[in-house]
Amino acid sequence: MTITLTPRIPRTTRSRxxxxxxxxxxxxxxxxAHWRQQPGAVIASTLVFPVMIVLMFxxxxxxxxxxxxxxxxxxxxxxxxxxxxxxxxxxxxxSAVSADAAxxxxxxxRSLPMAAPAVIAxxxxxxxxxxxxALAVLTGCALAxxxxxxxxxxxxxxxxxxxxxxxxxxxxIGVYLGLRFYANPEAVTAVRTxxxxxxxxGNPFVAVSxxxxxxxxxxxxxxxxxxxxxxxxxxxxPVGASSSWITSHANVMAIAWPLLLIAVFLPLSLxxxxxxxx
Amino acid sequence: MAASAVFCAGLRKRxxxxxxxxxxxxxxxxxxxHGLLGPNGAGKTTVVRILATLLRPDSGHxxxxxxxxxxxxxxxxARIGLAGQHAAVDEILSGRQNLVMxxxxxxxxxxxxxxxxxxxxxxxxxxxxxxxxxxxxxxGMRRRLDVAASLIVAPRVLFLDEPTTGLDPHGRNEVWxxxxxxxxxxxxxxxxxxxxxxxxxxxxxxxxxxxGRVIAEGTPDELKTLAGGDRIDVTLREASDxxxxxxxxxxxxxxxxxxxxxxRELSVPVTDRLAALTQxxxxxxxxxxxxxxxTVRRPTLDDAFLHLTGQHPAGGAAAP
Numbered sequence: 378m379t380i381t382l383t384p385r386i387p388r389t390t391r392s393r394x395x396x397x398x399x400x401x402x403x404x405x406x407x408x409x410a411h412w413r414q415q416p417g418a419v420i421a422s423t424l425v426f427p428v429m430i431v432l433m434f435x436x437x438x439x440x441x442x443x444x445x446x447x448x449x450x451x452x453x454x455x456x457x458x459x460x461x462x463x464x465x466x467x468x469x470x471x472s473a474v475s476a477d478a479a480x481x482x483x484x485x486x487r488s489l490p491m492a493a494p495a496v497i498a499x500x501x502x503x504x505x506x507x508x509x510x511a512l513a514v515l516t517g518c519a520l521a522x523x524x525x526x527x528x529x530x531x532x533x534x535x536x537x538x539x540x541x542x543x544x545x546x547x548x549x550i551g552v553y554l555g556l557r558f559y560a561n562p563e564a565v566t567a568v569r570t571x572x573x574x575x576x577x578x579g580n581p582f583v584a585v586s587x588x589x590x591x592x593x594x595x596x597x598x599x600x601x602x603x604x605x606x607x608x609x610x611x612x613x614x615p616v617g618a619s620s621s622w623i624t625s626h627a628n629v630m631a632i633a634w635p636l637l638l639i640a641v642f643l644p645l646s647l648x649x650x651x652x653x654x655x
Numbered sequence: 656m657a658a659s660a661v662f663c664a665g666l667r668k669r670x671x672x673x674x675x676x677x678x679x680x681x682x683x684x685x686x687x688x689h690g691l692l693g694p695n696g697a698g699k700t701t702v703v704r705i706l707a708t709l710l711r712p713d714s715g716h717x718x719x720x721x722x723x724x725x726x727x728x729x730x731x732x733a734r735i736g737l738a739g740q741h742a743a744v745d746e747i748l749s750g751r752q753n754l755v756m757x758x759x760x761x762x763x764x765x766x767x768x769x770x771x772x773x774x775x776x777x778x779x780x781x782x783x784x785x786x787x788x789x790x791x792x793x794x795g796m797r798r799r800l801d802v803a804a805s806l807i808v809a810p811r812v813l814f815l816d817e818p819t820t821g822l823d824p825h826g827r828n829e830v831w832x833x834x835x836x837x838x839x840x841x842x843x844x845x846x847x848x849x850x851x852x853x854x855x856x857x858x859x860x861x862x863x864x865x866x867g868r869v870i871a872e873g874t875p876d877e878l879k880t881l882a883g884g885d886r887i888d889v890t891l892r893e894a895s896d897x898x899x900x901x902x903x904x905x906x907x908x909x910x911x912x913x914x915x916x917x918x919r920e921l922s923v924p925v926t927d928r929l930a931a932l933t934q935x936x937x938x939x940x941x942x943x944x945x946x947x948x949x950t951v952r953r954p955t956l957d958d959a960f961l962h963l964t965g966q967h968p969a970g971g972a973a974a975p
Contacts (some may be wrong), residue, residue: 384733384761384808396762403759411747414788481743485804488707490733491760654711 384490397492404486404499408473408507422469423511427462428518431455434582435522445584448615455524456536456608457581460601462515463544464576466508467551468569474500474555475565478653487653497650501548508544512537527613536611539631543604546635549642556649580605584617585624597623600634607631660685660812660843661706663717668701668710668867675701676712677867683812683845683860688838690858691847694964698867699847700740703816706845707737720811733761736805736813740820742797743804744789750800751776751785758807768807775803779833795826802833812843819853831856851957865964878959885928886958887935889921890948897921900944907938919947 387393412419431454434442439450477483486496516537526533558564576582578592579599588596596602597619606627609616616624623630664680676698683689691699704710706719708728717724720734744753751772758768776785779799784792789800798818805813815834819827834857838844848854854861855875863871863878871878891900897914901921905912908931913922925931928951939946 384763386729386733400760403756407745407748407756410752414747414749414752481739481741482745484704484709484739485737485743485757486760487709488732488735488737489757489760490729490762495760654709 386490393492397495397498400491400495401498401502403491404495405502405506407499408503419507423462423465423507424514424518426465427458427511427515430458430461431519431522434458442583444615444617445586446615446618451522452524452614453584453609453617454582455519456612456614457576457605458519459512459515459537459540459608460543460605461576461581462511463508463540463547463604464572464601466504466511466544467547467554468572469507470500470504470548470551471555471565471568473504474552475559475562478556478559479562483653493650494647497552497646500552501545504548504551505541505545509541512540526611528611532611532613536608539604539607539611542632542635543601546600546638546642549639549646552646553642553649556646556653575599575601580617584619586617586619597621600630600638603627603630603634659683659718660687661689661717661719661845663702663706663715665715666702666705666712666717667714668698668705668712674867676705676715678715679864679867679869680715681862681869681872683843686838686841686843687859688834688844688846688857690854690861691845691864692849692851692854692861692960693847693864694849696866697864699849699864700816701867702864703737703739703814703845703847707735707814708732709737733808734811736802736808736810737816738798738802738805738814738818739816742789742801744797744800746790747788749786749788750781750792750796750803753789753800754804754807757804761808763807771807775806779803780829793826794822795829798822798826798830799833802830806837810842812845813837815844815846817847817849819848819850827853851955851960855955863960863963871959871963878963879954881959881962884954885925886952886954887923887925887928887931888915888948888950888952889923889935889939889946890917891919891921892945892947894918896944899942900939903938903942903944904935907934925951 387396435451435454439454442450444450444453483496487493526536554568555565558568579596579601581601585593585596585602603623606616606624610627659682661681661683666676666679668676679698679702681689681691691702693699701710705712706717706724708724708731711725719731722730722734724731745756748756754772754775755768758771759765763771773782773785776782779802781796781800781803784796789797792800802815802818818834819830822830831853834844834846846854846857858875860874861872861878862869871881873881889900891897897919901912901914904921904923908923908925910924914920915922923931923935932949932951935949
């Protein structure tokens with residue numbers, strides 16, 4: 378050994394918090410470095426699906442779909458597609474968390490003198506950055522395709538905020554499932570294939586009022602639907618006629634649902650992470 | 656106990672219904688290379704994970720580099736390096752980016768982390784590949800990078816969990832060379848392996864565990880002595896001669912004769928080597944049994960392992 382280095386161990390609460398923030402940032406930067414290392418793969422994995430959905434539903438199938446209550450179907454679809462991109466993020470989080478845990482990277486982090494919460498916090502920050510970037514690019518694509526928000530910038534930004542809040546809530550489902558099932562690749566794949574049905578069991582693609590009553594009830598109470606409805610209202614896009622309580626309270630529910638998911642899955646994720654030493 | 660870099664006693668751990676460790680203890684003096692030897696599923700990895708603060712034992716206690724692994728985990732983590740069975744590095748990042756990231760997570764300043772990364776890349780013959788993504792590396796290169804990542808802070812104690820499993824002979828030799836160099840520089844190394852040759856080549860002392868218990872410990876020579884004295888190995892030309900030859904030698908020499916795994920080998924424990932050799936050659940030629948090869952040898956760790964556990968090491972089982 379040419380140099381002997383002893384890592385600094387923070388002793389005061391203040392320096393512990395400082396190091397935790399710094400460690401989180403280092404873990405976040407790892408993901409940002411992935412972008413630079415392979416920009417093509419990142420673009421493909423986050424953008425190909427949503428763009429495909431818009432082409433498929435907006436142009437191929439859209440002509441046959443009418444929005445109850447009136448309005449352009451592509452305008453109706455765009456907020457749904459934004460929300461679906463947030464849903465697909467669960468798979469990205471899940472895959473990243475389970476791959477790290479399965480391949481021993483998580484164990485290496487845990488054997489380092491770094492702040493323990495930084496491993497998960499860094500993942501969360503990186504995924505939020507990813508999703509914010511994806512949402513920005515998709516919004517750009519939608520604008521280029523002729524879609525536009527009709528109620529001004531503050532409402533449009535509020536809609537994007539609600540979408541990111543949904544993403545932040547779903548993130549913890551991804552972390553929890555990743556830590557729960559990392560030893561079992563089939564389960565990871567199964568969860569990823571469930572993303573689409575979750576979307577179809579909601580209102581991103583078609584109005585809930587067109588579904589059979591029992592299915593419509595499930596779709597209405599799908600947390601995703603509240604965010605989509607709220608985003609449609611804030612963007613001034615067609616909402617699809619519906620008179621149920623949950624639709625008329627979409628703004629509240631688009632905040633309440635994600636908070637509920639966070640309240641359940643964030644503690645579960647941290648609990649799972651702590652249990653890695655069992 | 657003052658000079659022990661690793662000390663543990665009475666480690667017990669159950670996973671669900673299975674007992675992984677049933678009271679394991681070991682002591683590694685400062686600067687030694689210690690081999691933890693055992694078949695698959697013996698509990699080697701569980702011991703390492705407990706010592707590296709990754710796993711909490713159900714009972715028992717452990718100190719590493721002078722600190723208690725349960726109560727002083729941060730202090731332990733600041734003084735250990737761990738390289739597991741997987742190359743636990745980011746595949747998309749380059750080798751250098753990985754080392755800088757782990758260095759920063761060891762709280763080195765950015766410039767020190769970069770300098771240390773370059774130093775390690777040079778030391779592990781990875782300088783040329785440092786800028787390439789890890790997924791383009793060979794198995795041996797990955798393993799070297801993984802070990803390099805465990806050495807960022809020049810640890811007092813290095814844990815290597817099956818460092819050569821899955822490597823080709825060339826890669827294995829590279830890793831062996833590296834472990835010898837680290838040991839020469841004073842790092843305490845705890846190495847798990849299911850290969851006796853590896854323990855024999857590298858370790859100053861060995862703990863043999865099976866089914867979660869320590870069944871023997873000592874220097875490689877002491878363990879070999881446990882297996883008895885010298886042996887004579889006979890390789891026959893015809894496999895059909897194996898049973899008659901075994902009967903013959905058992906009768907003439909009055910000792911236990913063991914058949915080898917190849918179908919044509921016999922192994923005989925002996926005390927007076929030359930007398931026994933003469934007798935074996937004479938007996939076989941009397942009965943017109945042709946031997947292709949006869950060797951006199953000291954017992955190997957293989958013999959010791961067989962003697963201790965009643966089973967061949969690594970018994971043909973797939974590597975994990």
